[in-house]
Amino acid sequence: MSPQTTFTVDPWGIAEHGLDLGGQARAESVFALSNGHIGLRGNLDEGEPHGLPGTYLNGVFELRPLPYAEGGYGYPESGQSVINVTNGKIIRLLVDDEPFDLRYGELRHHQRRLDFREGLLRRDAEWTSPAGRTVKVSSTRLVSLTQRAIAAVDYRVTAVDGPIRVVLQSELVANEQLPGGAEADPRAAAVLEAPLVAEARMAAGTKAVLVHRTRYSGQRVAVGMDHLIEGPEGFHVTAECAEDQGRVSVTTVLHPGEELRLTKFTAYGWSATRSLPAVRDQVEAALTAARYTGWNGLVAEQREFLKDFWETSDIQIDGDVELQQAVRFALFHVLQAGARSEERAIPAKGLTGPGYDGHSFWDTETFVLPVLTYCLPDAVKQALRWRHTTLPLARERAAQLGLAGAVFPWRTIRGEECSGYWPAGTAAFHIGADIAVAAVRYVRATGDVEFEKAYGLELLVETARMWRSLGHHDAAGRFRIEGVTGPDEYSAVADNNVFTNLMAQTNLRAAAEAAARHQTVAAALGVDTEETAAWRDAARAMYIPYDEKLGVHPQADGFTDHQLWDFDATPPEKYPLLLHYPYFDLYRKQVVKQADLVLAMQVRGDAFTDEQKARNFAYYERLTVRDSSLSACTQAVIAAEVGQLDLAYDYTAEAALMDLHDLGGNTKDGLHMASLAGACLALVAGFGGLRDHGDQLSFRPRLPAGLRRLAFAMKIRGTLLHVEITHTRTTYTLRRGSSLNLLHEGEPLRVEPGRPASRPMAVPETPERCLQPPGREPARRQQQSGPAVGSGAEPPHLAAE
């Protein structure tokens, strides 16, 4: 499947024409529906053929042992893997005696379209069976953004010739057999076979319910389905169930032009603590509510929810319709990942696939939450409340590691550390500051003082305590943080990683400030003025290494003394490097997997001069291979800041097209939420020049030649700010709220309702384009004239996180 040819460029949706069996798994990720609680991969209604069947519930996982050739103290013994729960998507169709299976017979027409404004996945097919019978099948699937437990399908089959006997089998299938086996690529998820143990089942009328339990993690999962059936007189319905199967069958004879319509409501519930009847009843109650709302009601609610979302969150681009499509695709999936996760993690792949075992990483706080903060702040609150629920585990982990406060896991589903390689896991302590900074951003953007008192402060305090105990003062009085791993995974266990130290500095300061704001709550957490003074002192004394000879910041102590990676001797097929070179060699040389020092310049721009930013960016551009999907967006942001606008444009497109163009070759395992969110950041923080690490939002708009106009909205402290950038001017409009102070090009600007503020575009210098490692340049984004098909250039093959 070449995405350029089968995915139509369309600003409000993704459409696929025809069906490419080889690219199915990829399309299933792209067409995944989710509300953050339930995730359904875009598998065909009839179940097969499939790339990778997938139905996920946020937080449902199975435990598996983590083995080590040589163990060590503090190594986690047990991992958590997302499991494919009971599949409620399946509606099998028998046409006369032949199953509707697109691998056989003749597929006359097949089209799927995911609509961003409707939140529906529509499918239309016309198929002639091997015996020559032709039917039209259309289905519309949704995962409700308003009724958290509910997914639904409207399925219609129409006889073209006939009469034909049709049977619809609407199913719940537990312990589905999954394709594949041992994957050589360590990034692919572990496949867990038959993780569900049957506990209860029922089938009656048009309804069936299955209850299972996971074998080791002891989570109870209930799934129920109910149906509305419309068709010619005389159809027959039966319901039955077995341990791993629930089935409602409808059979009738259709004459040409006649239609059989099945509306299937599916409800999911799970709990690690509640009783079997409680979980089962919860599912049946959700089904009852959904039936009451009805199909049309669910569709209307969905549309309403999305209308509101797009009004406050859309990013509009003129001049590059493919990028417009990609960024809306990105926003839509980020919304789906976060909308209803509700005190659960937002995984790196959302609920679109089993990649990375369904784990959440620092990606969420660093890339996803900065986007959600300004468009769906409640989702940020929920995500941070989830982190807060894991504080007891994080404190235990800190104690195990000999540290104060809390150490959050590098990768997890429930909160326990699941990383089996500490140099690139536990040693990445920056996760603590990433969480703290996300909390600070949320509070600053929303003014949610109650959250700060109840959750934010404790997150800040416990992470500040961790930093204070992790670092130490040297003889010169500098506060040093040693033996840690920064964002770049081609370095590990280094001293004074600049990103880490700057983030820790922010964390320590913010904790002290928040404790001062809420002294009673802080005192209840055991914080006294000596402790906050120790945080402030450590922050003030934080050591930031700088290489005077080269005039750049080393990513960490000694980095710029290291040998340069021999890029000339590295052929294209040896990327991603981690699959072809040992860690020992990557770690000791100057080669960067993903923005690290460059990310520090984004999140702590105040710590660098403009000249340092330009020199640092140029230096690290030559070293950065982007073997991670968490890099292009950050490079876009800083490229824009240092005036490399075309380069920023190229990186923005790369981030945005990561999944639509499958640049990492692993979209089949799920979408790259952080890269999708990163594409939004590339536009807003890159071309919009938004920085939010100070007290006020700050903008320095720039626009590459390829774009005519960029416009976006942001929710900020009860206001809705609209920003529109063209090559001549930037206009700030307040659509809600009373007034807002911000900075434009460093100058204060007050925006008031009904009085848009306009400022002319600065004319920056155009520096020479920075160079990347040979063969690792981003694809040049061609300038487009009006709506057109995307870039013809083949992007480089990137490995994604």
Next chain:
Amino acid sequence: MSPQTTFTVDPWGIAEHGLDLGGQARAESVFALSNGHIGLRGNLDEGEPHGLPGTYLNGVFELRPLPYAEGGYGYPESGQSVINVTNGKIIRLLVDDEPFDLRYGELRHHQRRLDFREGLLRRDAEWTSPAGRTVKVSSTRLVSLTQRAIAAVDYRVTAVDGPIRVVLQSELVANEQLPGGAEADPRAAAVLEAPLVAEARMAAGTKAVLVHRTRYSGQRVAVGMDHLIEGPEGFHVTAECAEDQGRVSVTTVLHPGEELRLTKFTAYGWSATRSLPAVRDQVEAALTAARYTGWNGLVAEQREFLKDFWETSDIQIDGDVELQQAVRFALFHVLQAGARSEERAIPAKGLTGPGYDGHSFWDTETFVLPVLTYCLPDAVKQALRWRHTTLPLARERAAQLGLAGAVFPWRTIRGEECSGYWPAGTAAFHIGADIAVAAVRYVRATGDVEFEKAYGLELLVETARMWRSLGHHDAAGRFRIEGVTGPDEYSAVADNNVFTNLMAQTNLRAAAEAAARHQTVAAALGVDTEETAAWRDAARAMYIPYDEKLGVHPQADGFTDHQLWDFDATPPEKYPLLLHYPYFDLYRKQVVKQADLVLAMQVRGDAFTDEQKARNFAYYERLTVRDSSLSACTQAVIAAEVGQLDLAYDYTAEAALMDLHDLGGNTKDGLHMASLAGACLALVAGFGGLRDHGDQLSFRPRLPAGLRRLAFAMKIRGTLLHVEITHTRTTYTLRRGSSLNLLHEGEPLRVEPGRPASRPMAVPETPERCLQPPGREPARRQQQSGPAVGSGAEPPHLAAE
């Protein structure tokens, strides 16, 4: 078992009185017999009770998978574990109907003694069965140092009262059941169950042979036994065999005072390539030769071999008989480990136990070979020829890691890397230089030019190539080696480890010099003058970090900037630290498991001034916890050099008593060959002040107050040098050879036969005793007056490598 009370102090042997069931495994290691090819743990003849049964053949292992929670490029997938091969030691005794089992009945007398001059393990027991029958049992066991395939036992049972019916069952037992299970301590060996697959068996007359094959590694192991039987008229003999058992039974009736004597010859052979008949016949031929030699003949050969060894290798100590015993114990076991290993590795535990999976490490070249070089140089040649046979594997590994030349494995049996944790395995590249330097030392000590041309040069060339490709020149022209791990395992993956860089420098220089000596051979290896020039240049430019502020060498870049380990907050039960603290914390702080910079000062004393040595030693003493058995000996050597003679004495005793006092608590898994060899080094290089990194041997003798006299001999270039040190003078005597030039206190000295050269003892300053981390001080060695029982002080509990 308290070793002080049951092991008698005896300068020429180790005797045990009584039997402590709880300490059996430890005693089995202490009483192990080996010739470097066969290793028999000191299990009781009757098989049970046992601590840990063990019969090993050098090079016989089984493969096992190495699992990883998160894999990575270049991680070894398969490990090698020494296996317990067919047990040929067993002679079971039935007294009337009761098995001779020391757990039952009454043990009236039990004594074992390992004699260092005879090379025999003698045992005498008098036992009354639960039914009241009393027998005397005596056995003498040997593993022949002259007939490599042969072990033998002379077993006698005498009736004290009677008449009694006795049955002797002499057995071969394959796939013995081993005690234990999953060990929490990662240092213990993996237990492999039933690794032997039966291939052939025979039993006839007094003989039985079993042939097995290992399941995955495909090694064929043949064991045969034959017997001589003497006793009262009318004994009856049967022979039988099954898949995993061969048995020769002798039965008779003994009247009081009558003796039944069974002389058992056991022969072992194995091969990964030879056919079943070939391996079986080899074993039967060895048996035939042994029977021809006879028991008395084997005993006489053994005594002759050892007479020669002690004449040229003994280290004599006056003033501390326990230390005298310990150092002879050490020499004896080092001899046993290396005597007949013949192109096989010398494992870290020799063939005395399954610890460390039977792997060989850098220990061999760094601690064991320096001792063998001057007393059993042929064993060194064999050990280095083994390394040479593994060059194809080491070249493959280098290529896999992107390096030139050869990368030797951190731990292995056959030559493949078996380390499952690269930061403390593959990253310890110094193993290459350790091997190279061992080869240089051997050639310099023996003048074995043929070895140098055929083996040594290639080892030097391939390791020099590795160093040249591993390091790089920085902008200032310094040659840097980054991202490697030095000897200290509480640091890892650091830049410019001083030990590593200095050893690499020696390696590069030695390779260039050897290539210049053997230009034709070098050319055949592809070495040209550009390559040797590149080696010389890199050696000359080698970067050695130095901390000007503190006036000490950091172990590696940045080490002295790191946070100090909080020793005061570390209670005694938290040692060894690696079992109680995560690597991440150990690595990033100033805490040293084992001599690293201090070892650099021993092997490259020329690279440090006397003042630097004193300051460095004092600095690292405060940081070194000796959680490794590879540390005390080196600390002893440098302590002596910097004038800390009492401290050196304490460390020497610790190294020497590592196993006799079970200081690491793991002698049960096998003896610590490197610590035993290290005890010899502590005496010769410490108090003798021997250094051999220059062209001539150099001595700076010193003697602690506790010792009256130290004397030792060294084979050097065909001469035999005897050195005798007292508090007043040192006397050098040439016992063989024509003349020898050496350095005494830096002054040239020529020793000629018949003309002992005597020099007065220098009177060094006595600096203040250096301090160790609290609780980690070595036990103070009490000064002794004449032969006495050893130190009463309880030594600190040490974790051993």
